[in-house]
Amino acid sequence: MPVRTVLDGRVIRFPRPHRDGILLGVTGLLGGVLLWGLGLHTTDFRELLPSWVTLVPLTVMAFLELLRRSCPRTALIVGTVALIADQFTHGNLATVIMFTDVMYAAVVYGTPASARRIPVTTGLITVAITIAALAWLRRPEALLIGVVTGLVSFAPALTGATLRNHREAAEAARLRAEQTALLAEIDRNQAIAAERSRMARELHDMVANHLSAIAIHSTAALSIGEPKASTDALTVIRENSVQGLSEMRRLIGLLRDSSGDQEPAVAPALDGLEALLEKARTFGGDSGLVFVLDDGRESGGRLPAPVEMAAYRIVQESLTNALKHASPGTVTVALTHTDRLLTVLVTSPYGERPGPRAPGSGAGLVGMQERVTLLDGELEAGPVTAGDGTKIWQVRAELPAEDDTELSA
Known part of the structure; x- marks a missing residue:
């Protein structure tokens, strides 16, 4: 623990010396x-002062070795005074050597400003002392005086600056x-999250409409006592089971492909909307x-393929929701493409519906919003009032889309 003392009610902490400073100080002393x-x-x-006075600068310099890391600037200032004082005694080589270490530590462990200034200052001092010695002695x-000054001050400062x-x-x-x-970790996590979201959307869009039809018709088969109606419902259930299983196998095949190059055999496109609506007519005729x-x-x-796929999935999910929740009436799918903008509008009757209903989780709306957001589009979904005053459920998606034929031209 650091040494502490109390002065005027304030606790002053003195940092513990580093073991390197202790070793250098003891060895130098x-x-x-x-x-x-x-x-x-x-x-x-040798005649000005007694011989023992030489030990005073030596002891001071050895103590300053303990402060070389914690107080490098103070150690350098006091060490410079001790070195000058040593020159007026008998002199000790250990004092000079320890001063070079204090100079080196002041650059390495001092502030960035001190680390920049000290080498320049010692270099100028070395040049000045060399010129003064030549002018004074004229020999x-x-x-040699300039060389010794450079070795004692400028050389350790330059070494410390290089190391720093x-x-x-x-x-x-x-x-x-x-x-x-x-x-890289953030990108990896984002890529994983994006891939999981994509997989969730694809899984939901591929299978949800089939499972919804199965749920509705199985409930109808259980509640209707007529053999023919039950047979028709079971036929629809079987067809949807087979198609849903096929879609699941295709998705599992994509996930198991480690190359990442495999794409769906037939990517959903707007050309397949008529077939999609034909299935919806089959599933929703009884409703x-x-x-x-x-x-x-x-x-x-x-x-563009991403736009067509997103629009197809939005229509598919809207039809699935209509089969689950819409009251009897007309479900309209309208597409317009103007000013490089594809607008998908799906409306369905809104209100209480008779007969069996399939439960919803809200994941479909989330998936539609994610698809639209990825394309920088806009999505609105909710109940609105039609021109004739009736309530309808409306899904409106606007997707930025340039015609590929125009781009290729």
């Missing part, structure tokens, strides 16, 4: 004492790699429903 004991000094000012040997730049570059690369991995197709598109025009 012991080495300096050994050099002092052997009488190995670095300056000629080539004066260059490498560390920052490595950290930036690590952050970029983490961000890339995070984005008093009449199905009418009003195709206002120009003949021969081809729309």
